[in-house]
Amino acid sequence: MHEMAIAEALIEQVLELARQNNAEKVCEVEVSLGVMRLVVPEALEVAFAALAEGTIVQGATLAQVEKPITARCRQCSVEYQPPPGDLQCPQCHQADYVIVDGDEIILKSLVCDTEKGATQQ
Numbered sequence: 001m002h003e004m005a006i007a008e009a010l011i012e013q014v015l016e017l018a019r020q021n022n023a024e025k026v027c028e029v030e031v032s033l034g035v036m037r038l039v040v041p042e043a044l045e046v047a048f049a050a051l052a053e054g055t056i057v058q059g060a061t062l063a064q065v066e067k068p069i070t071a072r073c074r075q076c077s078v079e080y081q082p083p084p085g086d087l088q089c090p091q092c093h094q095a096d097y098v099i100v101d102g103d104e105i106i107l108k109s110l111v112c113d114t115e116k117g118a119t120q121q
């Protein structure tokens, strides 16, 4: 399952960051999802919650922000945000483009708790 692998990488990053910040608990994780990745938010949430169990990320809220596709036309250099499935250039109508954004999954921010005793099951 695609979302499981994403959640795994995500939690790894979160744990690393939390460690650097001496966090006792992670309360909220915000992630930016490029729409090119075709992530199913519900599936990612379930995978994330399952993998977070038993770690300091357990019970954290996962905020998912969708990032639109940005493409750049190689013919006329215009940058545009096409709807998924129709990636051709709106200016010269060529389908000769590079994806410059919307193809990544980025951990944007973490809300951590550094005090002991704030955990809840």
Ligand SMILES: [Zn+2]
Pocket: 073, 074, 075, 076, 077, 078, 089, 090, 091, 092, 093, 094
């Ligand atoms: Zn063009």
